[in-house]
Amino acid sequence: MILESLKRRNVADDKLWEMVDRANHLTQGGYESWDDNAPALVPLMERILALAREREDWQVYFYDMAKLFWYIRRSSVNNIPLSFKISEMFHHDFEQRLGESVGPFAREWRVDLAAKILSFYCEYPQIDDGKIARMLQIFRECEARYGSDWNYGDYTSVMNLALLNRDKELAKEAADKLKKATFSDQCFCYVCTYARPMVGYHILYGQLEEAKELVTRVCEQSIPLRYRWCFDQCLQADEEEMKDIALMHCLELGESEMFGKLFDEWQPLYKKPKQEKADDTYNVFFHALAGDWSQKKERLLLAEQDDRDRREHKETPLDSLYWLLCWYVYFKMMDGNGECSVRLLLGEDAESSRREYSCQEASKYFEQQADLLGAQMAGARKQFDYEGVKRCFEACLKYRSLS
Amino acid sequence: MGFFTRCIVNAEHLTPMASREGFAVDHALAKARNEIEKSLFDYFVSLSKFDVNKLKRLTSIHNVAIKSLAVENEQIYKLFFPFLTFVTSIGDLTGFQLLEAAKRFPVYYCAEVDDFRRARPLVGSARVLVNAGYIYDTKLLQLLKHYFQGVRVEMFDEASYAELLEEPSDSRKKEMAYLVTASSQALDKFRCGVLLRQFEPADVPALYVAGADGFLDSSFWGGKASGFLEGFDFGDAGGYGNKLYLNAANPLIQRLARVEDAEMTEHMIQVLYIHAMLAGHYTLSEREMEVLNTGLMKLIGYGLGGEI
Known part of the structure; x- marks a missing residue:
């Protein structure tokens, strides 16, 4: 239950409790x-927020706000x-x-919400290095003023x-804090809050064995x-989600060699066609890379x-950027397979009747x-190496030939 | 299920607590609970086969309690849903009637009682609108799609108003174009957009509909900007969520469209805006209360033939 920590005795106002x-x-x-x-x-939780503010029930207010933000950020x-409105609030x-x-x-x-807003901002090129530094500062200030050991999980x-x-x-x-965090109160999930980011941490530090070991621990x-x-x-x-995460971190960190080693080992998993509907771009990309060309229409x-x-700004630019790169290489692979054309509605052509494209x-x-978004991200963030990331995606073709 | 049943239990194998006020939570208790649940359920199933009237009476007496069980248990849901009652725009309907309706056309529901009160006069008898503002009703209606095939149940939200309210004819639009522009300007400071539509009942001059993020909009636009969002283009998201629909079929609005005094139009439209908010049971902010007071004075002034 989304607001399960709130019990009747915690909420004085009857109307608020009913909601x-x-x-x-x-x-x-x-x-x-x-x-x-x-x-x-979503409208109900917004109304709870409004009423809690009116009744000055700050416990309900901040809890509902953090939970609502988390909920509306779910894919x-x-x-x-x-999300932007709540951030401004x-x-x-x-x-x-x-x-x-x-x-x-x-x-x-409240600290938890600050952390989530920081993550959200990271995905927008309009939020440049200066703004990110300011938001990180707000998170730190918030944590120092209001936080407790419980907030270690927010270091994700x-x-x-x-x-x-x-x-x-x-x-x-961040890793030092996450190692001290507890994941037993049904709020911070061990896999999402600890394992996923820590796999990225090990890859950043070039610790392939540690990354693999963590993935294995979760899988088992x-x-x-x-x-x-x-x-x-x-x-x-x-298991597959965890392996996707590790491979994804390799690509996003430009660690082509580590990607190759992990992919080589995990290829058998990706060779098998998936039973579930294809709805995750990275996963589709890894399956195609391993030679699984099922569910083409989907x-x-x-x-x-x-x-x-x-185009409709329904996904964040950073997510879109990585997915565009996946499709860029995916269609390149299709072309390499000798497939001539695909039926697609793309870009402005989506408004017209054009559907046929060569791969x-x-x-x-x-x-x-991807280049357009990549240039925007690289322009806003000095440390963001778009060209490196793109090269890493392109290098996947090399590992594909091994399969 | 203790709220409407009493049972005699052979407690020989259950372990009482030291206080004798309950039983230790162990395997035996879990088994006993399952057995009681099964006995009750079997009884309900036999009622549904051999004494439907009794099952109906039972459901009408314990409507809310059974709804609370139905949201959690698929079997209970399927067994009782046809007998549960719901408040709708065309009177109280049973779950069976709703289910039959939902197979033929979309059944709409409002998740808040106030939303239902606002929308009810507009939907007429052509659609079924359920008041799902009471506890469990929203969840029960949402589960309908999961448990029964080929049914259409949709939430009535602000987009539904746009579908429900008709576009006026081009000539009417042209006649009232000035009024719409002047109204938009008059309500700009309230962060409220204005749209011209035609709807029944015709004696309602204007309808106010708060956007989904109405409350948050005031923080987003009204508060001091944080500076983080400079450089963003929000497109549609930047439009006002709150809307005032002017009823082109209403004689007062038609007369107002012929007024040439810009100041008078501004005052009138602001009063109509406040009236529509009050009619919809919305809370007025300080700024709106101020307009209510000054606007009424101005109207009296106009009525007396000039400024006061």
């Missing part, structure tokens, strides 16, 4: 039902305009020192920033007993959707779009 209770009822069961309920749940909900409250005298529970959630966001900037010092700071579910609840709930706590639909989401044309289109 909290309803939000919890809408989120009984697995995350899939949570996502299905988004049309009702299946992904409400970007609302956070800054507004922070400057006003709103709810300064709240208890530890609300304070911790700092790790994300460190990996994006390939900043080893910052990554070390040999993690501390009290953290194993994540395997029942989290969709990321899965994959083309996914490529169209990624392109449409980029070379499709690859070129995705490359151009």
